Amino acid sequence: MFLLLAFSNTIFDLLSSAVSTPDPSYQFAESSHHSLARTTGGRFKVQYFVNPQQFTTHPMSTSDSGNARSPQLQRFEKGVEERWVNWKYSECVRSKEIVERQVENLRGIFGIGADWEKIDKLRKETIPSCEELRKKDIRI
Numbered sequence: 001m002f003l004l005l006a007f008s009n010t011i012f013d014l015l016s017s018a019v020s021t022p023d024p025s026y027q028f029a030e031s032s033h034h035s036l037a038r039t040t041g042g043r044f045k046v047q048y049f050v051n052p053q054q055f056t057t058h059p060m061s062t063s064d065s066g067n068a069r070s071p072q073l074q075r076f077e078k079g080v081e082e083r084w085v086n087w088k089y090s091e092c093v094r095s096k097e098i099v100e101r102q103v104e105n106l107r108g109i110f111g112i113g114a115d116w117e118k119i120d121k122l123r124k125e126t127i128p129s130c131e132e133l134r135k136k137d138i139r140i
Contacts, residue, residue, distance in 0.1 A: 091129035
């Protein structure tokens with residue numbers, strides 16, 4: 001009986017430690033729900049917004065004292081940066097594809113009647129998401 005009780009306590013401890021508090025929600029744009037601005041402490045220094053009440057009561061933020069970021073907060077912010085890079089990269093690629101389709105339409109068949117001025121103008125325009133990646137030294 002004692003062995004069964006000790007074994008059940010061990011299983012209970014393992015299960016309770018496996019269940020952790022989910023990460024707080026965040027966005028890259030401020031909203032009424034996500035109004036607390038934060039900047040990641042990693043390489044890219046990405047700004048993100050969290051729900052103030054949810055974030056300040058979360059265990060990972062309560063262990064964030066001053067400039068020292070807890071390992072949990074570092075892991076969370078690494079995920080924030082990865083998501084931001086993937087989002088901007090996808091947006092950049094999608095925008096480049098749109099520009100190329102517009103260029104193809106302006107070029108016409110075999111270049112006959114092509115509007116080369118508009119094509120040059122399109123190709124010289126900057127794509128905001130691509131520029132944001134370049135500013136953070138991310139190759140596209």
